[in-house]
Amino acid sequence: MKLGMTFGAALVASVSWASVAAAQTELSLWYHGAGNEAESGALNMIIDDFNASQDEYKVVVESFPQESYNDSVVAAALAGNLPDILDVDGPVMPNWAWAGYLQPLNIDEAAIAEFLDGPKGYWDGQLYSIGFWDAAVALMSRQSTLDALGLRTPDVDNPWTGEEFMAALDAAKASGDFEYAFDLGMPWTGEWYPYAFSPFLQSFGGDIVDRTTYATAEGALNGEEAVAFGNWWQSLFADGYAPGTSQDPADRDTGFVDGKYAFSWNGNWAALAALEVHDDVVFLPAPDFGNGPKIGAASWQFGVSGTSENADGAAAFIEFALQDKYLANFSNVTGLIPATSTAAAMTDNYAEGGALEVFFGLSAGQATLRPVTPGYVVSAKVFEKALADIANGADVADTLDAAVDEINADIERNGGYGH
Amino acid sequence: MATINPDNRGLRLAVRYLVLTLIALIFIFPLVFMVMSSLKPDLQLLRDTSSLRAFLPVGDISLDNYYNAFSRVPIAQFMFNSLFVTATTVFLSLLLCSLAAFSFVFLNWSGKNVALAIIIATLIIPFETIAIPLLLFVSKLPWIGMEGLTFGWLDTYRVQIIPLVADGLTIFLFVQYFRDLPRDLIEASRVEGASWMQIYLRVVMPLSGPILATAAILKFLAMYNQYLWPLMVVQQEAYRPVMVGVQYFFQLSTAWGEIMAYLTIITIPVLAFYLVLQRAFIASIASTGVKG
Numbered sequence: 001m002k003l004g005m006t007f008g009a010a011l012v013a014s015v016s017w018a019s020v021a022a023a024q025t026e027l028s029l030w031y032h033g034a035g036n037e038a039e040s041g042a043l044n045m046i047i048d049d050f051n052a053s054q055d056e057y058k059v060v061v062e063s064f065p066q067e068s069y070n071d072s073v074v075a076a077a078l079a080g081n082l083p084d085i086l087d088v089d090g091p092v093m094p095n096w097a098w099a100g101y102l103q104p105l106n107i108d109e110a111a112i113a114e115f116l117d118g119p120k121g122y123w124d125g126q127l128y129s130i131g132f133w134d135a136a137v138a139l140m141s142r143q144s145t146l147d148a149l150g151l152r153t154p155d156v157d158n159p160w161t162g163e164e165f166m167a168a169l170d171a172a173k174a175s176g177d178f179e180y181a182f183d184l185g186m187p188w189t190g191e192w193y194p195y196a197f198s199p200f201l202q203s204f205g206g207d208i209v210d211r212t213t214y215a216t217a218e219g220a221l222n223g224e225e226a227v228a229f230g231n232w233w234q235s236l237f238a239d240g241y242a243p244g245t246s247q248d249p250a251d252r253d254t255g256f257v258d259g260k261y262a263f264s265w266n267g268n269w270a271a272l273a274a275l276e277v278h279d280d281v282v283f284l285p286a287p288d289f290g291n292g293p294k295i296g297a298a299s300w301q302f303g304v305s306g307t308s309e310n311a312d313g314a315a316a317f318i319e320f321a322l323q324d325k326y327l328a329n330f331s332n333v334t335g336l337i338p339a340t341s342t343a344a345a346m347t348d349n350y351a352e353g354g355a356l357e358v359f360f361g362l363s364a365g366q367a368t369l370r371p372v373t374p375g376y377v378v379s380a381k382v383f384e385k386a387l388a389d390i391a392n393g394a395d396v397a398d399t400l401d402a403a404v405d406e407i408n409a410d411i412e413r414n415g416g417y418g419h
Numbered sequence: 420m421a422t423i424n425p426d427n428r429g430l431r432l433a434v435r436y437l438v439l440t441l442i443a444l445i446f447i448f449p450l451v452f453m454v455m456s457s458l459k460p461d462l463q464l465l466r467d468t469s470s471l472r473a474f475l476p477v478g479d480i481s482l483d484n485y486y487n488a489f490s491r492v493p494i495a496q497f498m499f500n501s502l503f504v505t506a507t508t509v510f511l512s513l514l515l516c517s518l519a520a521f522s523f524v525f526l527n528w529s530g531k532n533v534a535l536a537i538i539i540a541t542l543i544i545p546f547e548t549i550a551i552p553l554l555l556f557v558s559k560l561p562w563i564g565m566e567g568l569t570f571g572w573l574d575t576y577r578v579q580i581i582p583l584v585a586d587g588l589t590i591f592l593f594v595q596y597f598r599d600l601p602r603d604l605i606e607a608s609r610v611e612g613a614s615w616m617q618i619y620l621r622v623v624m625p626l627s628g629p630i631l632a633t634a635a636i637l638k639f640l641a642m643y644n645q646y647l648w649p650l651m652v653v654q655q656e657a658y659r660p661v662m663v664g665v666q667y668f669f670q671l672s673t674a675w676g677e678i679m680a681y682l683t684i685i686t687i688p689v690l691a692f693y694l695v696l697q698r699a700f701i702a703s704i705a706s707t708g709v710k711g
Binding site for chain 1: 490551555571655656
């Protein structure tokens with residue numbers, strides 16, 4: 001009898017628990033951070049808090065390695081197997097929105113009013129994605145190097161002009177203390193080229209495409225300003241200021257801290273490691289080549305998949321995750337720049353007096369989005385190839401003209417990409 | 420007439436061994452580099468790449484990278500997935516492809532030459548060109564299992580096995596080998612009243628050790644190295660194979676030492692499989708001229 005009652009109670013309890021579990025709608029979330037324990041831990045903390053905060057939805061995460069994440073998403077979209085929540089690299093977002101992989105993100109936009117521009121994923125006038133952080137690139141050097149070369153230390157409000165920057169490279173080259181004056185990170189092929197180098201082009205006054213219409217690259221990538229940029233770019237290698245495309249990847253990782261280069265164009269993710277070796281490392285703003293100092297913007301962001309039947313729940317999770325405490329925690333474990341100044345104040349590195357505080361200012365003051373168009377995924381690769389060819393000695397005007405033709409042909413093939 | 424005196428012969432032997440040793444070193448250096456790098460911290464690893472130290476166990480040596488690799492990636496799970504998928508596919512492939520080849524070589528049926536020509540023609544079609552249609556196909560295929568009738572094979576072992584069981588190269592290898600077997604043996608067996616299945620099992624297969632080893636090794640390598648297909652059809656970590664796991668190490672700062680540790684671990688099954696079958700593999704290459 002006792003055994004029967006116990007069994008009955010257990011049955012009732014398990015059925016009740018199963019009913020609660022069944023009532024919860026599962027929200028699948030795909031994330032690009034497989035293999036990154038710290039990042040996964042920060043994300044899991046948000047998911048646990050969200051799941052515990054309500055009983056309508058339960059977020060379940062599936063992590064993918066970053067290098068193959070985009071391919072996995074495209075394959076899943078083809079097979080009709082997308083999850084509810086996706087994370088997406090900022091510049092790729094318009095393409096996924098245009099292709100229907102993402103749907104507009106319906107959250108209270110007051111919640112992101114104070115966000116940096118980089119993490120906000122707008123396309124076609126609608127918000128599709130939002131990021132917890134941004135990344136920024138700076139001109140890394142050492143204060144002792146600047147002092148030895150007799151150079152002014154620029155800051156966000158007073159960056160070097162193009163002439164001052166070239167004078168700095170000349171001084172470093174003439175000193176004979178370095179293998180090269182400037183390390184651009186040429187072995188980092190792929191997205192690094194448009195992310196890190198197209199801001200130079202934009203500072204000269206050119207661009208990858210004409211942003212007024214997004215219908216052509218004519219004039220933007222092969223106009224007078226773009227050719228001036230191309231000539232400058234080629235001179236960096238031809239005149240021996242920077243190692244070219246054959247730069248040893250190991251030198252990219254360790255050359256600056258080993259003293260082979262006076263200046264290194266690198267991101268905030270490499271800053272702490274450099275500071276560990278030399279405590280006088282400084283992070284200088286991008287030089288101004290005439291149209292303002294510029295650096296790239298937009299990193300990974302979250303959005304709702306185009307096929308999600310639980311868009312409200314997915315959006316509720318994303319909005320929940322935008323709290324400063326989560327942004328700050330993500331920053332603390334990844335070293336990336338939190339999306340708001342209030343979150344930055346809660347971090348170890350970006351708070352006032354923090355080792356990386358300057359990067360928040362760079363992100364807020366110099367960041368420029370890469371062209372916000374579905375065609376960016378193609379034009380970025382064309383731009384990368386053009387820059388590598390010019391670095392290797394190709395004719396500047398011809399190479400840029402060819403790149404324009406290729407980008408325009410792609411835009412035409414895709415019916416203007418919905419612009 | 421030229422004569423070979425003992426001195427001359429010794430010199431020629433020495434030169435031969437020197438050349439062979441150099442060639443062996445060229446092949447073994449990447450493996451030595453991989454193992455040695457797996458024992459070094461990243462900073463030292465990168466600095467050593469510009470000198471011979473890259474091939475020597477010098478400096479700050481430890482097993483930290485192995486420990487970290489196991490923390491970062493579920494290696495045991497991925498290894499099981501790869502070995503299970505590979506072993507199953509190799510077994511089914513040897514069975515089906517040898518049966519197909521047996522049919523092409525020993526049975527008479529109309530259209531077999533055309534069918535064989537079509538199968539061989541598939542050798543020139545890269546997998547990448549059929550990957551997307553195949554993905555769309557398998558994403559809608561039915562399956563009857565523990566949960567009854569379901570549709571879609573994504574996120575399963577079977578989607579990594581069944582589409583890749585049969586391939587033109589393995590059938591071609593068996594066809595070439597079977598054609599060189601003495602026809603008298605087959606005809607004598609038929610005269611004795613053996614069925615075709617008995618001939619396949621008791622006459623042909625016992626004589627096919629070298630080609631079975633060759634086909635098994637080639638199929639093993641192709642399956643164990645699968646990357647694109649699992650990437651497309653598997654979204655759950657529980658079904659991922661080892662090669663996709665390599666990507667886990669490419670973060671904002673690439674963990675080179677851990678990558679080398681991971682590669683060292685996942686290379687062990689390949690080496691073990693090759694060492695077990697190498698004698699038959701070499702015999703088969705020597706007799707058929709097939710190059711892996």
